Amino acid sequence: MTRVYNFSAGPAALPEDVLKQAQAEMLDWHGAGMSVMEMSHRGKEFMSIAGEAEADLRELMQVPDNYKVLFLQGGASSQFAMIPMNLIGRTGKADYFRTGSWSKKAIAEAKRFGDINVTVDREIDGKFTTVPERDEVGVSADAAYVHYTPNETIEGVEFGYIPDTGEVPLVADMSSTILSRPVDVSRFGLIYAGAQKNIGPAGLTIAVVRDDLIGRAIDGTPAMFDYATHAKADSMYNTPPTYGWYLAGLVFKWVKAQGGLAGMGEINQRKANMLYEAIDGSEFYNNPVDPSCRSWMNVPFTLADAELDAEFLKQAGEAGLKTLKGHRSVGGMRASIYNAMPEAGVKALIDFMTEFERTHG
Secondary structure, eight states: OOOOEEOOSSSOOOOHHHHHHHHHTSSOSTTSSSOGGGSOTTSHHHHHHHHHHHHHHHHHHTOOTTEEEEEESSHHHHHHHHHHHHHGGGTSEEEEEEOSHHHHHHHHHHTTTSEEEEEEEOEETTEEOOOOOGGGOOOOTTOSOEEEOSEETTTTEEOSSOOOOTTSOEEEEOTTTTTSSOOOGGGOSEEEEESTTTTSSTTOEEEEEEGGGTTOOOTTOOGGGOHHHHHHTTTOSSOOOHHHHHHHHHHHHHHHHTTHHHHHHHHHHHHHHHHHHHHHTOSSEEOOSOGGGBOSSEEEEEESSGGGHHHHHHHHHHTTEEOOBOOTTTOSEEEEOOTTSOHHHHHHHHHHHHHHHHHHO
């Protein structure tokens, strides 16, 4: 069997060591005589898996004691509704930054539940290529919270700083960046992330919520959309995505083995720098994002001649470099180089790009 280098934006590659361990434990987890997929979520075996995974995530992210870590379903897209349902009630208003496709979707959903003030809008001629400077970020006095997307997966635009929102809780969709580098959790009221990029398989969502923001849901909020429901039940109100939770736990241990978030950050910065240097050093390839806010995780690039896109993808696939096609709204290519993408994979992509330019430039 030959493993390819999978540059998918999500579901994304998982660490090979994690997949091998899951394979070895598939039929019999630690002598239980059954797969984790078959276990009761309330049995002692799975409870130990769940507890260890949460403890490891808390250790990795240095989550303060006054935050709950919730293992949920529904993806980040469900959080687009859960956040205003749980947080907007204090004033009925919230601030949002509009910096790409995913923040646009979050805004559209939030408008169902209150008065949404778009305080930052970086769309120019239908494109998103920048984020605001620190001093351009303002906060409305009556905002119940401020929401932003630190990394826009589709456009490859990333904040290089944490916005200062004062006493107003800051909410972040970290689906593309969670676990990729150290982060000061205490700067946020709520962090959420779909698992399928840096945590595990699709179907699991992580929410790290400060205690004082729990128990404020607006009237009519369904029990399954109330953070208090899941916090009180230790994420076991209903049957959780048990196998995804188990795999996430394996990933957390793998990240710890890489040197934790500090070690992971060094690796990820090297990978991104290598790829951007190759793009910038060529007249054949171009990255559309302002260099001051380029993503470490998602690197879009175009070819000098778009007519060559199909041939590039064909030959890349034959070389074992898969899922490089860019999102339809941006075009060209996109290399997602999350935690599980090894440096060797990035080097293989750069070597291919160099050779393709030599033969087609």
